Amino acid sequence: MSIQIFGTKKCFDTKKAERWFKERGVKYQFIDMKEKGMSKGEFNSIVQALGGVDSLISDKAKDKELLTLMKYLTDEDKKEKLFENQNIIVTPIVRSGKKAVTGFLPEVWKEWK
16 A cells, blocks of 8 residues: 655644554655645646545635635636645645545545555
8 A cells, every 4th residue: 555645744634644654554655745745647636536626625724815716716727726826735635546535534544455
């Protein structure tokens, strides 16, 4: 199982996800969204795995103006705007192959083989 965790070093749920995989001896790759962000290919793959961009938008993001704007954009425009502004993406995003989920969801990760 190849696991990628997209998040930030300050995100509590990202730290919990890392700890969860460490405790089970599962190797993972951590991608710091503040430092590197997602490539276009990774982003598109995750959007497809999640079934759209809406589940990627964090309602806790500090840029309230951008969050408000996102409500009025078409899905394609949302996708473009979200890729440009990855600071409003919910973290962590945990991906294994073609599967991905947002947030701390160990009950889902247990099912991944």
